[in-house]
Amino acid sequence: MAGGAYNWANGSELAEEMSAEAAGKNLKLNRFPTYCEVCFWKCAGWVHTDEKGNIVKIIGNDEDLHCNGRLCPRGTGGIGMYNDEDRLKTPLIRTTENGQQTFREASWDEAFDLIAKKYQEIKQKYGAETIAGFFHGSPGSHLGHLLHAFGSHTEAHPSYAQCRGPREVAFAATYGSGVGSPEPTDIRDTRCLVLIGSHIGENMHNGQVQEMADAIDNGATIITVDPRFSTAASKSKFWLPIKPSTDLALLLAWINVIINEELYDKDFVEKNTYGFDELKEHVSKMTPEWAYGITTLEPALIRKTAHEMASAAPSVIVHPGRHVTWYGDDTQRERAIAILNGLLGSWGRRGGFYFPEGMSLPNFPTPELPHPDWDWKDIHDKKYPLALLPVSNALVEASIPENNPKHLIKSWLVAGTNLPLTLPDKDQTLKAMQALEFLVVVDTMPMEITGYADVVLPECTYLERYDYIRSAPHREPNIALRMPATEPKYESKPAWWIAKHLGEKLGLQKYFPWKDIEEVLDWQLYNIGSSLEEMQRIGVKKFDRAYGAPYLVDGEDFEFNTNSGKIELYSTEMQNAGFDPLPSFTQHEEPQQGFYRLIYGRTPAHTFSRTANNPNLVDLKSEPWLWINPKVASIWGIENGQYIWLKNQDGKTTQFPIQVRVTERIRWDSVFMPHGFGHHNKRLTRAYGKGASDAELITNVKIDPVMGGTGMRSNFVTFLTEEPEMEVES
Numbered sequence: 221m222a223g224g225a226y227n228w229a230n231g232s233e234l235a236e237e238m239s240a241e242a243a244g245k246n247l248k249l250n251r252f253p254t255y256c257e258v259c260f261w262k263c264a265g266w267v268h269t270d271e272k273g274n275i276v277k278i279i280g281n282d283e284d285l286h287c288n289g290r291l292c293p294r295g296t297g298g299i300g301m302y303n304d305e306d307r308l309k310t311p312l313i314r315t316t317e318n319g320q321q322t323f324r325e326a327s328w329d330e331a332f333d334l335i336a337k338k339y340q341e342i343k344q345k346y347g348a349e350t351i352a353g354f355f356h357g358s359p360g361s362h363l364g365h366l367l368h369a370f371g372s373h374t375e376a377h378p379s380y381a382q383c384r385g386p387r388e389v390a391f392a393a394t395y396g397s398g399v400g401s402p403e404p405t406d407i408r409d410t411r412c413l414v415l416i417g418s419h420i421g422e423n424m425h426n427g428q429v430q431e432m433a434d435a436i437d438n439g440a441t442i443i444t445v446d447p448r449f450s451t452a453a454s455k456s457k458f459w460l461p462i463k464p465s466t467d468l469a470l471l472l473a474w475i476n477v478i479i480n481e482e483l484y485d486k487d488f489v490e491k492n493t494y495g496f497d498e499l500k501e502h503v504s505k506m507t508p509e510w511a512y513g514i515t516t517l518e519p520a521l522i523r524k525t526a527h528e529m530a531s532a533a534p535s536v537i538v539h540p541g542r543h544v545t546w547y548g549d550d551t552q553r554e555r556a557i558a559i560l561n562g563l564l565g566s567w568g569r570r571g572g573f574y575f576p577e578g579m580s581l582p583n584f585p586t587p588e589l590p591h592p593d594w595d596w597k598d599i600h601d602k603k604y605p606l607a608l609l610p611v612s613n614a615l616v617e618a619s620i621p622e623n624n625p626k627h628l629i630k631s632w633l634v635a636g637t638n639l640p641l642t643l644p645d646k647d648q649t650l651k652a653m654q655a656l657e658f659l660v661v662v663d664t665m666p667m668e669i670t671g672y673a674d675v676v677l678p679e680c681t682y683l684e685r686y687d688y689i690r691s692a693p694h695r696e697p698n699i700a701l702r703m704p705a706t707e708p709k710y711e712s713k714p715a716w717w718i719a720k721h722l723g724e725k726l727g728l729q730k731y732f733p734w735k736d737i738e739e740v741l742d743w744q745l746y747n748i749g750s751s752l753e754e755m756q757r758i759g760v761k762k763f764d765r766a767y768g769a770p771y772l773v774d775g776e777d778f779e780f781n782t783n784s785g786k787i788e789l790y791s792t793e794m795q796n797a798g799f800d801p802l803p804s805f806t807q808h809e810e811p812q813q814g815f816y817r818l819i820y821g822r823t824p825a826h827t828f829s830r831t832a833n834n835p836n837l838v839d840l841k842s843e844p845w846l847w848i849n850p851k852v853a854s855i856w857g858i859e860n861g862q863y864i865w866l867k868n869q870d871g872k873t874t875q876f877p878i879q880v881r882v883t884e885r886i887r888w889d890s891v892f893m894p895h896g897f898g899h900h901n902k903r904l905t906r907a908y909g910k911g912a913s914d915a916e917l918i919t920n921v922k923i924d925p926v927m928g929g930t931g932m933r934s935n936f937v938t939f940l941t942e943e944p945e946m947e948v949e950s
């Protein structure tokens with residue numbers, strides 16, 4: 221069954237028809253299936269190589285539901301990750317030379333020997349559980365298996381507590397299932413799409429962007445709620461320039477209008493929901509007039525937009541968003557979004573939310589993994605009762621001895637996530653890293669975190685490796701293959717190889733009972749009626765749905781996976797865990813005189829710090845802008861194009877300046893900048909010093925008590941037109 225080593229040197233098995241241009245030059249292109257890793261939408265595509273094996277282009281796979289054959293500009297620019305000469309090239313080991321800490325190049329064997337020795341020592345002294353994993357993206361599944369095999373199930377993914385966690389908890393509490401990725405929003409058939417601080421078009425989640433364009437062509441109404449006139453706002457019928465931090469008041473006022481004016485889907489609500497009367501009573505005083513004083517949005521506009529939603533229902537989507545960790549009450553705000561969708565009857569309806577379905581691939585048989593004495597749940601220590609996944613900031617806190625954690629973490633294995641720029645409160649992250657006995661970092665690039673490591677392991681890019689099959693739920697179950705289009709450059713290696721070979725050094729070979737990942741993939745694919753050979757040929761395969769239609773069927777009962785079996789407008793799960801069963805608005809901190817709320821987001825050419833050094837994408841956008849309202853710029857005497865530094869409410873300043881864009885597209889009380897710039901590692905030759913880093917300014921973090929998410933929008937900045945004195949990180 222095993223596919224064996226693939227001969228990608230000539231790629232003959234996959235040779236495709238040459239393009240006219242290539243044929244004219246008498247070139248033969250080979251193509252190899254992949255799914256993109258420039259962001260985590262994971263669009264499937266084809267990587268084309270020339271006769272010498274050089275990667276010449278990446279295009280979308282026409283069969284793929286994530287991209288419909290079209291990659292976004294970042295996806296086609298993925299080739300820059302492969303060509304970036306700043307990549308990590310060999311394993312590196314920290315050493316001291318002339319009293320200075322530095323790194324020396326090492327062989328894989330030497331690096332693995334050192335890691336294995338340190339891991340065994342840590343296991344002996346403190347237990348394997350004290351080795352924590354921080355992972356983002358594909359390497360996490362391989363390295364997470366390694367840690368688990370060694371006896372640690374202490375791992376976290378920042379994509380939960382720093383991004384999507386609150387919406388998953390809120391939707392699970394309401395509907396009995398979370399949202400997941402890609403979001404099962406039926407945008408292509410919607411008649412009304414409501415975006416609350418959600419930047420479709422800037423976040424470039426490909427399928428959603430395409431579907432939103434189609435919906436607009438079909439006459440759908442777009443309502444965008446944002447203090448900033450975003451790209452989505454520019455395509456909208458209604459832009460609601462809300463006062464930041466007051467979105468929950470707007471949502472409650474919308475709920476009030478929809479109930480009071482009896483605009484809700486009565487049949488749907490009666491049949492499928494629980495707690496309508498309690499909700500009605502709860503919002504009875506939360507009128508648009510009440511919300512006006514909080515949100516600064518005119519009551520007539522709140523009513524008008526509520527009517528737009530109701531008239532489109534059930535083909536309406538109040539989008540749950542993606543990065544939703546803002547103010548610390550984010551689960552409650554997401555609950556209000558879930559409730560509003562419930563009243564409009566959009567769950568399980570065409571043009572609303574569909575029921576996604578995925579393919580389940582069996583795990584390759586291995587011996588049962590060890591059961592650690594404690595794991596991430598014990599680190600939470602009942603602090604975040606509804607957290608469905610580990611909270612990364614809780615693991616950071618548990619790595620700082622002076623916090624006296626119940627279980628002190630002694631070592632980190634970090635892959636694919638640049639924690640100093642990803643997590644809020646950078647000082648705390650640095651403190652935790654400095655307290656560790658041993659830090660191993662796996663990455664493709666010399667991101668800031670590699671500078672704190674004891675051992676750095678160079679992972680090859682997604683274009684040079686196999687990973688596990690992509691099996692994301694969608695309208696139709698489907699799978700996609702990522703395979704290498706070329707040999708890994710330099711001494712870099714795939715994460716599956718790193719996990720297996722390090723596992724063998726640790727005596728864990730029984731947990732890696734396969735020759736290579738091709739054997740695993742072929743076995744998994746065989747078990748669902750495919751094969752590695754087939755997937756190498758077609759890249760994407762779709763399957764029939766096995767669990768019914770993607771929408772509710774008229775006349776059929778549907779049982780939701782909640783305590784009541786209904787959509788819980790009134791959440792018994794929240795109540796049982798000691799939280800408000802119905803969301804309420806609470807006032808958040810306001811900026812002091814001369815300070816402005818810091819809003820951060822995306823620029824379409826980049827995926828945060830991951831792409832800031834990518835030569836192709838740097839060509840599209842090399843540095844960020846800070847958006848400032850003209851009135852504010854005039855007060856401060858700041859001009860368009862000027863470089864300034866930012867200082868936050870706690871006196872933290874940015875290491876590098878940022879260029880100002882004076883624009884009416886932002887409210888006067890806020891400023892906006894893209895996340896992921898301001899790198900201070902000089903080994904990132906294109907990204908170093910380009911723009912300011914928002915992560916340096918996010919020191920006021922509001923933790924969501926429900927699930928541990930880190931609210932990061934309670935930071936305020938003021939402007940420095942002269943370079944501040946500071947200690948420079950290098």
Ligand code: SF4
Nearest residue numbers: 256259262263292295
């Ligand atoms: S949306 Fe763009 S960057 Fe993200 S996976 Fe798709 S092609 Fe890649």
